[in-house]
Amino acid sequence: MRRHHDMGGLPAGPVDSTPHDVAPWEKRVDAILRLLIDSKRRVMTVDELRRGIEDLGPDAYDRLDYYQRWISSISNILIERGVIGMDDLGRRMAEVEARWLEAGRKRREAGP
């Protein structure tokens, strides 16, 4: 059976070739993967990244954009491997969010 990511030859709309910049957080995700797969560390492989993306399911595959799929897959694989804990990740995301919101608040208070 054809899986969702296996789209070669299917009908689709026109190619939108508008150029775009890669956002800093996207480069961070790319860099994290490069470090995790490099020959020194071998924490995971590119094939695993793709397997993890395919495992997100058709709905997430269409809803998430490219690096959102990557970081979701990387997180799941690291949790599967026991490299990081799911609770640790949830806690840390909440901390980062609080930090960023606070930084944003201070910035607005400081004015333009």
Added chain:
Amino acid sequence: MSGDHDHDHDHAHSHPHRPDIEDSDFDDYQLMAEAVGELLIEKGIFAAEDLRRTIEAIDAIGPAQGARVVARAWVDPGFRARMLADVNAAAAEIGIDAGPIPIRAVANTPGLHNVIVCTLCSCYPRLLIGLPPDWYKSRAYRSRVVREPRVVLAEFGTVLPEDVAVQVHDSTADLRYLVLPMRPRGTEGMDEEALARLVARDCMIGVAVIDR
């Protein structure tokens, strides 16, 4: 993980400069990217310095690297033969690290035009020509270029004569491709550096040809 609030992510792709992230709306995936990086650093998987250097390296690699390899192949038949046999080894000769994943060069000829794609995901010769453009990763390109390459090429403004065959190469995690464009006519007097400047990214993907 909270997971499900859907922001419009377009803003994440359109900043001309590095924004302070605190200034922009952020989403769960940006939080996840920050948090995963911090946890991996704390666990000693890599150092903050490694992450910073890797991001710098990503910024430093662009199509100019691949263009240097192409230009050398145009001026040096021996190099061209070695490149067609093993791109990674040939690139290393001129000081370019093409990475551990094998890259195969596919040479355009007067009767054959090559195009690359990764129908399954986004495999791409990143270490030679930088991060893939968004359209290379899009459903439209991945789905259609293997079935109707001439139509897709025309959308890029590339119309090939009927008697030129088109070959599409589907990359994988273990084998990537790089198109070796034809050296344009009338460039006999140009040096290697000037030649390299003619070689745009899209010509090494194969959705464009070098016109002069």
